[in-house]
Amino acid sequence: MTDTPTHCPYCALQCGMSLVDDGAEAPAAGGAGGANGVGGANGVHGGARSLPPRTVPLRVVPREDVPANRGGLCQKGWTSTEMLAVPDRLTSPLMRASRDAPLEPVTWDRALDRIVSEITRVQGAHGPDAVAVFGGGGLTNEKAYQLGKFARIALRTSQIDYNGRFCMSSAAAASGRAFGMDRGLPGPITDLGRAGAILLAGGNVAETMPPFMRHLTDAQKAGGALIVVDPRRTATARQANLHLQPTPGTDLALANGLLHLAIVEGLLDEAYLAARTSGFEAVRRVVNAYMPERVERITGVPVPYMREAVRLLARGERSYVLTARGTEQHARGTDMVTAFINLALALGLPGREGSGYGCLTGQGNGQGGREHGQKADQLPGYRKIDDPEARAHVAAVWGVDPADLPGPGRSAYELLSALGTDGGPKAMLLFGSNPVVSAPRASQVEERLDALDFLAVADFVPSETARRADVVLPTAQWAEEGGTMTNLEGRVLRRKRAQRPPEGVRTDLEILAVLADRLHAPGTWSEEPAEVFEELREASAGGLADYSGITYERIEKEGGVFWPCPSEEHPGTPRPFLDRFATPDGRARMTPVEHGGAAEDVDADYPVYLTTGRVLAQYQSGAQTRRVRPLAEAAPEAFVELHPDLAGRLGIAEGADVRVASRRGAATVRARLSDAIRHDTVFIPFHWAGEGRANLLTNPALDPMSRMPEFKVCAVRLEPLGSP
Ligand code: SF4
Numbered sequence: 001m002t003d004t005p006t007h008c009p010y011c012a013l014q015c016g017m018s019l020v021d022d023g024a025e026a027p028a029a030g031g032a033g034g035a036n037g038v039g040g041a042n043g044v045h046g047g048a049r050s051l052p053p054r055t056v057p058l059r060v061v062p063r064e065d066v067p068a069n070r071g072g073l074c075q076k077g078w079t080s081t082e083m084l085a086v087p088d089r090l091t092s093p094l095m096r097a098s099r100d101a102p103l104e105p106v107t108w109d110r111a112l113d114r115i116v117s118e119i120t121r122v123q124g125a126h127g128p129d130a131v132a133v134f135g136g137g138g139l140t141n142e143k144a145y146q147l148g149k150f151a152r153i154a155l156r157t158s159q160i161d162y163n164g165r166f167c168m169s170s171a172a173a174a175s176g177r178a179f180g181m182d183r184g185l186p187g188p189i190t191d192l193g194r195a196g197a198i199l200l201a202g203g204n205v206a207e208t209m210p211p212f213m214r215h216l217t218d219a220q221k222a223g224g225a226l227i228v229v230d231p232r233r234t235a236t237a238r239q240a241n242l243h244l245q246p247t248p249g250t251d252l253a254l255a256n257g258l259l260h261l262a263i264v265e266g267l268l269d270e271a272y273l274a275a276r277t278s279g280f281e282a283v284r285r286v287v288n289a290y291m292p293e294r295v296e297r298i299t300g301v302p303v304p305y306m307r308e309a310v311r312l313l314a315r316g317e318r319s320y321v322l323t324a325r326g327t328e329q330h331a332r333g334t335d336m337v338t339a340f341i342n343l344a345l346a347l348g349l350p351g352r353e354g355s356g357y358g359c360l361t362g363q364g365n366g367q368g369g370r371e372h373g374q375k376a377d378q379l380p381g382y383r384k385i386d387d388p389e390a391r392a393h394v395a396a397v398w399g400v401d402p403a404d405l406p407g408p409g410r411s412a413y414e415l416l417s418a419l420g421t422d423g424g425p426k427a428m429l430l431f432g433s434n435p436v437v438s439a440p441r442a443s444q445v446e447e448r449l450d451a452l453d454f455l456a457v458a459d460f461v462p463s464e465t466a467r468r469a470d471v472v473l474p475t476a477q478w479a480e481e482g483g484t485m486t487n488l489e490g491r492v493l494r495r496k497r498a499q500r501p502p503e504g505v506r507t508d509l510e511i512l513a514v515l516a517d518r519l520h521a522p523g524t525w526s527e528e529p530a531e532v533f534e535e536l537r538e539a540s541a542g543g544l545a546d547y548s549g550i551t552y553e554r555i556e557k558e559g560g561v562f563w564p565c566p567s568e569e570h571p572g573t574p575r576p577f578l579d580r581f582a583t584p585d586g587r588a589r590m591t592p593v594e595h596g597g598a599a600e601d602v603d604a605d606y607p608v609y610l611t612t613g614r615v616l617a618q619y620q621s622g623a624q625t626r627r628v629r630p631l632a633e634a635a636p637e638a639f640v641e642l643h644p645d646l647a648g649r650l651g652i653a654e655g656a657d658v659r660v661a662s663r664r665g666a667a668t669v670r671a672r673l674s675d676a677i678r679h680d681t682v683f684i685p686f687h688w689a690g691e692g693r694a695n696l697l698t699n700p701a702l703d704p705m706s707r708m709p710e711f712k713v714c715a716v717r718l719e720p721l722g723s724p
Pocket of ligand 1: 013212
């Protein structure tokens with residue numbers, strides 16, 4: 001029996017678990033015989049992968065020693081090893097001879113030859129930027145780093161971005177503007193349990209990361225208050241001491257209104273404002289106009305609720321303001337988050353032990369994935385790609401001339417929208433993402449993918465995006481390879497290999513190394529995560545996200561290390577900003593922001609707000625969790641949640657099929673009636689493909705700073721399609 005301590009493959013809480021191998025081995029699901037539905041023998045990489053894959057999944061045992069989950073796991077974590085042997089696991093490269101031909105199994109050599117020849121042809125005809133790269137927030141730090149490096153020096157393209165742009169980029173932009181740096185929670189997660197009050201805006205952690213609730217419960221048991229801001233009375237809101245239920249798209253007005261009340265009631269921390277911030281007077285002038293009655297009219301939140309929220313938040317020093325996707329995924333998301341940061345700063349919370357502002361990252365490596373260079377405007381170490389000093393440092397590590405590094409490229413949605421257009425990329429390599437389901441205005445994304453000359457996708461299952469590719473490369477999964485992840489605390493953790501990948505499968509690092517070799521790329525291209533991490537340490541040294549003092553051994557010994565960590569003697573930084581913020585003058589910058597409403601408001605044609613989100617048993621685009629039987633049984637299909645009053649007005653019964661239409665498309669989903677949602681708003685989770693796809697409806701209006709699309713609000717109309 002072996003026991004491998006590691007972390008869950010899914011969300012940013014990165015719950016600790018051990019994978020226990022009881023010794024049972026058997027022929028593989030998805031292995032020989034074509035269980036992935038495409039048939040045929042696999043191209044095999046080398047002869048070393050001789051251990052047969054398993055049908056008896058590794059046993060999951062939650063770890064008590066990991067503070068994030070302390071022995072807890074959600075249903076996704078408990079069933080995570082089933083993902084390793086799903087029936088349609090890819091175990092052979094697939095290729096189609098022409099756009100209309102089916103995907104057929106081919107050898108690795110043929111698949112890689114095709115990718116290299118298409119890259120060479122497209123770049124020869126149209127230049128380096130004609131090839132794009134799209135990454136993912138679930139990739140390990142090592143992969144995110146290597147993918148950014150591959151784009152910049154193997155392909156010499158500026159056209160790289162990743163799906164984390166759709167996740168928390170507005171919080172990153174707002175934190176960068178206010179604090180000079182963006183790093184998830186303001187301290188260890190266990191600090192939350194001592195809080196006097198926690199305001200959580202736009203997050204439903206009871207469903208998205210259930211073990212996180214333990215920390216909120218700890219605070220409540222010790223007399224602290226939980227205040228939840230959400231248009232739905234979610235499972236998290238039901239546990240709250242106070243629930244504010246604003247109209248979608250009005251969070252900024254609410255936050256400004258709370259700050260207005262804090263001023264009126266004399267709750268500001270004036271000494272802190274004077275010593276540690278700049279810009280408050282400009283903010284005060286703006287929020288003066290956010291009179292409580294006006295804010296109630298805009299948001300629908302009663303004045304007494306707002307007054308109670310701000311009193312709870314200000315009653316002690318140990319309070320937190322936390323934001324998540326509900327506040328961030330807006331066309332004004334950066335300003336919305338800024339309004340909440342202003343509130344936290346006015347109350348003197350950030351930069352003190354046991355209080356502050358924090359963003360709850362969503363994807364498994366939502367934090368680390370954005371630090372090491374797969375973002376269009378960044379180089380490793382959270383460096384700006386247009387900063388000459390940053391370029392010189394990273395170019396020296398990579399062994400290239402800084403002048404040869406491309407500049408900033410398009411952001412994720414802009415990149416997807418430009419595919420196959422005049423002046424846009426003609427080919428794309430995609431790793432760890434499924435934008436056909438997860439990107440806004442999904443039908444247009446499908447059109448753009450189909451307009452490409454060439455698409456290659458690396459994945460372990462035939463996702464909806466992989467099915468549109470010309471070449472699909474089968475990749476290893478989380479328990480089959482090593483690496484590091486950075487969780488929502490900013491703590492760097494080790495993910496360990498517990499079993500070999502199936503025959504015919506390669507890791508992303510192996511794929512990048514062999515492609516770099518065939519493209520005659522400069523630099524070194526290790527397939528070993530530990531060696532890539534050593535290079536990442538060097539490349540990040542001196543940057544904001546400085547990992548140079550973090551080693552695999554330290555992570556192991558210390559149970560994770562917080563960045564920044566500039567030397568091996570440095571203890572890491574669990575609580576940044578205690579002495580100064582990462583701005584030039586060390587002060588947090590307060591920026592006045594005005595409510596502008598959603599990019600698309602309701603009207604006579606589309607009279608209902610749509611908001612999207614997640615459910616307990618599914619994760620992100622569902623490409624993984626929809627394949628895990630217990631999760632698929634628990635949450636089998638898309639639905640629209642609507643208030644019984646709205647349903648009554650529209651003649652919609654519980655369980656009936658409903659056509660939901662926006663200006664961008666229509667989805668068909670089953671009605672689920674609930675008085676937990678506002679009368680003017682409906683909710684559709686975004687995990688499913690096909691006609692129930694929520695992102696057929698969403699509005700890709702982009703935030704001007706973060707380039708985040710407005711997933712969280714658009715206008716729709718509903719029509720019943722028949723009886724249940
Ligand atoms: Fe995994 Fe669930 Fe923990 Fe997230 S909350 S890391 S999905 S077990």
